Amino acid sequence: MNKQILLANRPIGLPKADTWQVNTTEIPEAKAGEIVVKNHYVSLDPAMRGWINDMKSYIPPVQIGEVMRAGTVGEVIQSNNNEKFKVGDIITGWGGVQQYSLSKGEMYYKVDTSLVPMPTYIGTLGMPGMTAYFGILEVGKIKEGDTVLVSGAAGAVGSIVGQIAKIKGCKVVGIAGSDKKCQYLINDLGFDGAINYKSENIKNGIKQFCPKGIDVYFDNVGGDILDAALSCLRMNARVVICGAISQYNNTKHIQGPSNYLSLLVNRATMQGMIVMDYAKHYKEAAMQMGMWMMQGKLKSREDIYEGIENFHETFLRLFSGEKNGKLILKVI
């Protein structure tokens, strides 16, 4: 049988258990040209919270009763003359929060698990890694010697952003939610500084580690941290708007950055990004990042939980911060 997580209703604020419905259905059969993938791992990402709002956005909302959208990696178990994939291929794509996915193989691509393990293909070599890569290089336009600040720094995107900036010769400071995460950033990932936003004054922390200000701020969180970063920009700084996890479960208005006039004073730029725009270049980014991983310059950390029926509780770890690295659910 195929266990699935369906969107049962649209949450106001933080999703509740009844936001989701566990559904059990037959394992699908591939018709001509189709494949069935057995999804081993499902990617849990902050962006998923946005996809269940009934709002026009960069991607249509998940509808009530639909399988929850999610990135996956798994094995092809049926291929009915599909032109791209054969049985046994390990492929990654948008399988959704379910154990088996039927498709024509569109938006999937094949991966090589002899190089890195399966979960890494939905982490550092998947969407989060791509987001980090194109966000910091193409939007942040980092150059050697820049001072780079990143929020959500111990997370799937932030940890890669910071490491790429280090590889490119930047000074890197991270903001994270526990002393343990901060120690990980400094001791394991080689960050130059780390600020625990739950126990420290953020602005003081930034000023301590970035006395001359910030050239690039990569924002995953929004809210007060974005405002603190804006107040410390250098001339011609770039602010990359990748996400705003602190605001996704707001029941009222999103908190706009009241220090946005720092953009004017510092002739700075704030730019939003969506990783899908760079799809044509995913392959070269994956090759480059794979190389850095083999050279030991780029570390990937996944935090894997098990059981599709634990989807709800596991998903909430994104917002509580109770996770270490890329959050993944093993569903089979």
Next chain:
Amino acid sequence: MNKQILLANRPIGLPKADTWQVNTTEIPEAKAGEIVVKNHYVSLDPAMRGWINDMKSYIPPVQIGEVMRAGTVGEVIQSNNNEKFKVGDIITGWGGVQQYSLSKGEMYYKVDTSLVPMPTYIGTLGMPGMTAYFGILEVGKIKEGDTVLVSGAAGAVGSIVGQIAKIKGCKVVGIAGSDKKCQYLINDLGFDGAINYKSENIKNGIKQFCPKGIDVYFDNVGGDILDAALSCLRMNARVVICGAISQYNNTKHIQGPSNYLSLLVNRATMQGMIVMDYAKHYKEAAMQMGMWMMQGKLKSREDIYEGIENFHETFLRLFSGEKNGKLILKVI
């Protein structure tokens, strides 16, 4: 005698009469290398409100007891072997809110009043015009066919922004504070649409005139209008942050744009600008705009009040909107 307006104390919120002190002093004497300029016209600009806050910004704050900083245009009445200017030259620069200014002539340049009258050199061919020119062309990066929205559209900067965008083949919609101003934008300046933010729903107005959304938003005002514009961005839109007049007299926090995540959804850019950065290119901009004026493509409107002792009341017209075009004080 030389009448001057000094900063007497720093206002909280809207400046009051006692923010300023009228001072009378001797007409200065030019020492070796110096000039004395008789200031005919003083430019009144929203940015001046920022200059009297005791805050680090793009320019040092005016100190208590100092002559209020302002752009001016006037006539050289003494030149003690100054290398750039001789008696009789009409020059524009930072003379401040006073009738006579002593300087070495730095930051001044000579103008030709046979082409356009003196006040235009602190309006369309001065800072406001330069701000409009570089803001919409260099930061807004307009191209033919773009839909351009501008706030403060009947003002010194906004009216020039809109006209340049029309010259460049854009569709232009303005936001202003009265029906009379809106009619002026459409009937006199050739805007394609105009929204009276005091009597209309701003977002509905934008949607009516820009059904496909906005490619470039030029913001002079901030606040709710910025938020409405952000909610109507097209893909890859550019938001030029030139000013935030609605927020300058706030006694509490500045209102941050709660719709800033539209930058992410639409892969849009919000960029701040300061006109001084383009000083090297003022001359070519002035030549281009002078040409457009002679061709009748660019209209300049000044609203000139008289009497240096009326500085306070006249300055407040910037914030009440009770003015038509570039606000100028004739002080001699």
